[in-house]
Amino acid sequence: MVAYIVRRLLLLPLILFGISLIVFGMIQSLGSDRLLAAYVNPGLLDKLKPDQLERIKDKYGLNDPMVIRYFKWLGNTIKGDLGWSVVGKEPVKDALLHRLPWTVELALYSIIPVVVVGVWLGITAAVNRDKFVDHFVRIFAVVGWSFPDFVFGLLVLMVFYSVLGWFPPGNLSFWADEVVKSPEFRRYTSLLTIDALLNGRFDIFFDGLRHLIAPILTMSWLWWAYLLRITRSSMLEVLSKEYIRTARAKGLSERVVINKHAKRNAMIPVLTVGGAMVIRLFAGTVIVEMVFNRTGMGSFTATAATQLDYASIMASVLFYSLILVLGNLVIDILYAATDPRIRLG
Amino acid sequence: MRSETKRILRRLLRNPSAVIGFSLLIFFIVVAIAAPLICPPQSYNPYMIPIVSWDLTPKPPSDGHPFGVIAGRDIFYGIVWGTRTAFRVGLLVTLISTAIGLFIGSIAGYFGGWIDEILMRITDIFLSIPYILAAIVITSFLGMGLNNVMIALVAFGWMAAARLIRGNILQVREEQYVLAAKALGVKNFLIIMKHVLPNTIFPVLIQASMRIGSLVITAAALSFLGLGAPIGYADWGSLLNFSRNWLLGASGEAFKYWYAIVYPGVTMVLFVLAWNLVGDALRDVFDPRLRG
Numbered sequence: 001m002v003a004y005i006v007r008r009l010l011l012l013p014l015i016l017f018g019i020s021l022i023v024f025g026m027i028q029s030l031g032s033d034r035l036l037a038a039y040v041n042p043g044l045l046d047k048l049k050p051d052q053l054e055r056i057k058d059k060y061g062l063n064d065p066m067v068i069r070y071f072k073w074l075g076n077t078i079k080g081d082l083g084w085s086v087v088g089k090e091p092v093k094d095a096l097l098h099r100l101p102w103t104v105e106l107a108l109y110s111i112i113p114v115v116v117v118g119v120w121l122g123i124t125a126a127v128n129r130d131k132f133v134d135h136f137v138r139i140f141a142v143v144g145w146s147f148p149d150f151v152f153g154l155l156v157l158m159v160f161y162s163v164l165g166w167f168p169p170g171n172l173s174f175w176a177d178e179v180v181k182s183p184e185f186r187r188y189t190s191l192l193t194i195d196a197l198l199n200g201r202f203d204i205f206f207d208g209l210r211h212l213i214a215p216i217l218t219m220s221w222l223w224w225a226y227l228l229r230i231t232r233s234s235m236l237e238v239l240s241k242e243y244i245r246t247a248r249a250k251g252l253s254e255r256v257v258i259n260k261h262a263k264r265n266a267m268i269p270v271l272t273v274g275g276a277m278v279i280r281l282f283a284g285t286v287i288v289e290m291v292f293n294r295t296g297m298g299s300f301t302a303t304a305a306t307q308l309d310y311a312s313i314m315a316s317v318l319f320y321s322l323i324l325v326l327g328n329l330v331i332d333i334l335y336a337a338t339d340p341r342i343r344l345g
Numbered sequence: 346m347r348s349e350t351k352r353i354l355r356r357l358l359r360n361p362s363a364v365i366g367f368s369l370l371i372f373f374i375v376v377a378i379a380a381p382l383i384c385p386p387q388s389y390n391p392y393m394i395p396i397v398s399w400d401l402t403p404k405p406p407s408d409g410h411p412f413g414v415i416a417g418r419d420i421f422y423g424i425v426w427g428t429r430t431a432f433r434v435g436l437l438v439t440l441i442s443t444a445i446g447l448f449i450g451s452i453a454g455y456f457g458g459w460i461d462e463i464l465m466r467i468t469d470i471f472l473s474i475p476y477i478l479a480a481i482v483i484t485s486f487l488g489m490g491l492n493n494v495m496i497a498l499v500a501f502g503w504m505a506a507a508r509l510i511r512g513n514i515l516q517v518r519e520e521q522y523v524l525a526a527k528a529l530g531v532k533n534f535l536i537i538m539k540h541v542l543p544n545t546i547f548p549v550l551i552q553a554s555m556r557i558g559s560l561v562i563t564a565a566a567l568s569f570l571g572l573g574a575p576i577g578y579a580d581w582g583s584l585l586n587f588s589r590n591w592l593l594g595a596s597g598e599a600f601k602y603w604y605a606i607v608y609p610g611v612t613m614v615l616f617v618l619a620w621n622l623v624g625d626a627l628r629d630v631f632d633p634r635l636r637g
Contacts, residue, residue: 011466018470023482030486142362142625146618148562150569151610154585157592158606283475287566291589301478302570305485313482321474328473 083311122231144225275331366622426579446506454514555624
């Protein structure tokens with residue numbers, strides 16, 4: 001167990017180094033002329049003479065050997081100097097930090113309905129195997145899994161915004177945004193809904209929630225289908241085990257058998273998959289934030305990509321990858337700690 | 346062998362979801378092949394949706410345009426020719442990325458040792474960058490265009506196949522017939538091609554068929570973000586990109602532009618559903634251990 005964790009921790013810098021190489025390599029493949037656009041107004045570039053261009057490249061170190069440029073960039077990145085974001089009109093670091101809470105809020109709140117409803121559906125289907133409920137849930141799983149998130153999001157937007165007018169796109173209503181930006185509204189956690197409660201502004205809390213429901217529904221839909229499939233098959237496997245038969249033979253009521261004996265054991269594979277799912281949920285915010293016109297890490301990255309804002313793109317990809325790597329590490333360690341086959345192996 | 350084929354066919358035909366999946370798939374294949382007959386091309390490049398109106402407001406379904414008009418372009422035409430785009434992206438990307446995965450995975454699994462260690466750590470690194478983000482970044486650098494979308498999807502799409510084939514090879518490697526071939530002095534390459542791959546390929550092919558659906562989704566998502574197919578290209582994601590702009594400003598105008606979302610959206614869902622059902626069916630028939 002200790003050896004396993006040590007090995008994983010030792011590999012961590014190597015993986016991060018590899019990611020930074022890939023990201024840097026992708027950017028460099030553009031060539032120095034296009035990279036110059038990150039420093040100089042592209043409209044001006046056409047008017048410059050070749051020797052002026054070379055001088056500017058020298059000034060920003062674009063003519064240095066690749067290795068030197070890589071380590072310069074890496075050093076700056078580690079120091080937290082990520083460059084200037086054209087899209088955010090502020091340093092990349094600030095741009096990311098300002099948008100992160102919105103995305104964290106969306107991803108965190110999505111976990112609750114995903115896990116609760118997904119597991120419940122899976123168990124209900126397994127307990128009622130081959131009955132109507134089971135067939136219905138399984139059809140939902142297959143069809144739900146086939147829905148692209150942006151198609152489902154657009155349908156949600158059409159029904160709940162265009163038709164019913166309940167859940168508008170964006171992060172906040174205009175009036176609420178004004179309040180949040182005013183100095184009276186104190187930011188304790190930078191998660192909006194929680195700050196709103198701490199400030200005693202229930203109207204802002206509900207406004208934030210109102211804007212969150214449709215994106216959360218969109219994120220949940222896809223993962224319900226996924227999680228319920230895993231829960232169902234895991235539950236079915238456990239229900240066919242000897243100890244369940246023993247429990248029934250002892251004369252325990254079906255409810256006790258399911259709740260006390262089956263459910264707990266069926267949750268082990270769900271936990272591992274669930275952990276990986278939470279991380280993928282985070283990456284899923286890119287599309288969902290774009291569909292619902294929300295401010296956040298995801299829409300920031302996508303917008304930076306469409307406008308070729310290199311500094312922002314590189315930093316965002318590194319940031320998302322860091323979350324993914326660290327998240328995976330935590331899950332693997334937790335898993336190793338709970339599963340004796342790994343713990344003792 | 347013939348009775349084996351018959352048995353498999355009978356099992357597929359008895360499974361209703363397999364029948365639905367294969368029927369849907371055949372339907373889409375027919376549409377893709379017959380695209381020039383259903384919607385005769387009107388310009389030099391049939392994949393560019395012809396512009397029928399310079400008025401950008403979406404127009405509801407009418408006689409000439411059964412699915413309506415969005416951004417001056419016929420939605421029906423886009424959907425029909427977009428079927429070809431979806432097949433091209435889904436099949437090509439799956440084929441190439443699976444081939445790369447097979448290559449890397451079989452080398453790692455067969456030789457083991459430090460070669461395995463290095464290749465698997467590289468795989469880990471590629472897996473550490475979220476797929477959709479990697480695809481967004483690469484297409485943004487390479488520029489719009491379907492080929493660039495495919496390059497992006499291949500570059501970060503080979504890892505699952507590599508891991509799967511490596512694991513299978515680690516199991517097969519110790520089997521008697523492989524050890525016998527080694528003892529006879531057969532070359533490594535021949536052992537991999539003749540003895541190892543044929544015994545490990547089925548799970549990889551099943552996995553590949555199950556990935557086609559999600560690949561088509563990712564490709565369409567790129568077009569939806571405005572990074573994939575060029576504007577006006579017959580691609581389902583691009584059609585939905587047009588619709589998005591109208592939806593965000595449509596509060597109170599109930600269902601006014603439903604056709605611009607429902608038709609391309611439902612087509613995509615059915616296409617992905619077809620592949621998912623077919624993948625499930627193949628898995629059930631060929632590899633009952635994986636059944637969920």
